[in-house]
Amino acid sequence: MFGVAVIVLLVALAWLGGAPLLAKPPDPTILQAELRPDWYVLWYFALLALTPAKLGNFVMILAPLFFVLFLILPPLVANKGERSALRRPWAIGLVITCWMMIGTL
Numbered sequence: 001m002f003g004v005a006v007i008v009l010l011v012a013l014a015w016l017g018g019a020p021l022l023a024k025p026p027d028p029t030i031l032q033a034e035l036r037p038d039w040y041v042l043w044y045f046a047l048l049a050l051t052p053a054k055l056g057n058f059v060m061i062l063a064p065l066f067f068v069l070f071l072i073l074p075p076l077v078a079n080k081g082e083r084s085a086l087r088r089p090w091a092i093g094l095v096i097t098c099w100m101m102i103g104t105l
Contacts, residue, residue, distance in 0.1 A: 037045045050057045
């Protein structure tokens with residue numbers, strides 16, 4: 001019941017308030033513009049600024065793909081090993097810590 005109330009409240013607030021504007025609309029009268037990305041992709045633009053010009057396209061396309069594959073593939077490749085929870089205390093501790101951090105947020 002509480003979850004439904006939270007979702008209804010969020011939908012009502014989004015409907016009444018609307019989405020915030022991320023930036024000003026473009027002004028075609030300004031000829032000298034200083035390009036600046038939004039805050040949530042600023043790190044990615046900094047990474048692209050540090051890469052050589054010849055590798056820019058590869059970094060833009062392949063880096064996110066390799067990062068996602070790096071996160072997804074290890075359980076599929078290395079699925080052998082000890083599966084008993086009692087013999088893997090570090091793994092259990094890490095999972096409990098992650099769940100506690102998510103719970104406190």
